[in-house]
Amino acid sequence: MLRLEGLRAGYGPIEALRGLDLEVQQGELVCLLGANGAGKSSTLRTISGLLRPRAGRIVFDGAEIQGRDPSDVLRAGIAHCPEGRRVFPYLTVRENLAMGAYVRRDGAAIAADLERVYAHFPILADRRRQAAGTLSGGEQQMLAIGRALMARPRLILFDEPSLGLAPTVVETTFEIIADIRRDGTTVLMVEQNARLALRMADRGYVMESGRIVLSGAARNLLADDHVRAAYLGG
Amino acid sequence: MEQLLQHLVNGLVLGGTYALLGIGLTLIFGLMSVVNFAHGEFYTLGAYAAFAALAWAGLPFVAALLAAIAAGALLGALCERALLRPLRGHSIDTIMLVMIGVWIAMQNAELLAWGGVARSIPHPFPTAPLTLGPLNIAPLRLFVVLTAAALIGLAWLLIQKTRLGTAMRATFQDRDTAALMGVPIGRIHTITFAFGSALAAAAGALLGPVFLAYPSMGDLASLKAFSVVILGGLGNLAGATLGGLLLGVAEELGAGYVSSGYRDAVGFVAIILVLLFRPAGLFARAERIG
Ligand SMILES: Nc1ncnc2c1ncn2[C@@H]1O[C@H](COP(=O)(O)OP(=O)(O)OP(=O)(O)O)[C@@H](O)[C@H]1O
């Protein structure tokens, strides 16, 4: 479904991606691990078009999408739930969700999807008129996920969905992501919480300074000595 | 007492157009981080567009106002596409210098096109004032304040209630995430600059017939617009509206009770006081663009 080939990208003189290869099959949940600064967020930002690649290809459903605008990538079917949630703090919950469907024109279906998100996250329905910035961290994460779903993506990129959340909320968040995948949406997830992420994922990639250094089935990675030492706390 | 009421009414007439100017400037600054020194030139453009439509084409006043708004929007869009779009990502200082260039270029183009002599803009309203109880107001001024109120209302509806306005506010709050939602940031910038310039042009078309049109009239308008934005807080629509009205009333009271020569000074004294005691603006709150 998604294939990255020799992807290079960076910020001015900083090279964040130095020839990255990665693949996600339809229906998979793939997780991307790596230390701080390894280039995980940059990978997702390059896929979604926020960061222009300097070299390499991004193939989605057979079409090359590297260097396209974020709106084109979203229309092609890839939504990006960014690191740190990034809800629009002074828009209401409802307006945030509407922004998720910004590129869609099918009004009736959008309304139905909005109801579906509210049904899935009743707390968002209760808070629909409230500014998103007044929500708790966990509620903001629900909103960020609901907002990404409003685009009806076929592939969702999650960047550290558990960042800064209380342990119980982390579990809920991972359950939601498992649900999304079960409903047929493919998931590529960046996560620091490697143990939880690998338990849920089909496959995993490990990234170090802009390159993939290890990949394989999630259960193999969980047992891998290097992964255990570096990301699972021994 | 009656005199005070009369000053208040006159102040609101002036303040309504200041609010239009301030809303335009605050939107452009808030959304694009562009310090638009040329803002007042769009005010001048509006006044001359109204002059051409009224004196030469003989159009009705409302059509002249619409022509001025269209001229402001068009030139604003052009300015954004030709000058600001290529400079996106450059430092705010660079963009400031470019806008100073636009200011000088536009003002001299106006001087070239219209000559240095002030022109009075003909308008179809009777000059005899209407008497409403203790108040006297010229029909033109009444039209000006009502139209300004309507335009402020429309701007508010656009920003708060439409899909475009929501995208503008989202872009202001978090540009990258708005882009991730598929918002075309470049187009939002063009629309914002065109919209802000159109509001300035509307102010010029409204206030032009009250006073006179001359090529450097935009300088004072820019100063007023910046004052309003300082009063109201950057990117704050409600603040710009209240700030504009407040500035208009303060000037009118200063001119009425102190001396008409101090009209402009009163406004600036108010700004200095605000900067001393409430540097984030009188109506500072966390929310901006909205
Ligand atoms: N906007 C930016 N400007 C300059 N350098 C950046 C920028 N964003 C990231 N970088 C650099 O690019 C490299 C990769 O950063 P990236 O954010 O992709 O890492 P990450 O793996 O997501 O890290 P983290 O786990 O901390 O989120 C880092 O060296 C970082 O300092």
Ligand SMILES: [Mg+2]
């Ligand atoms: Mg990151």
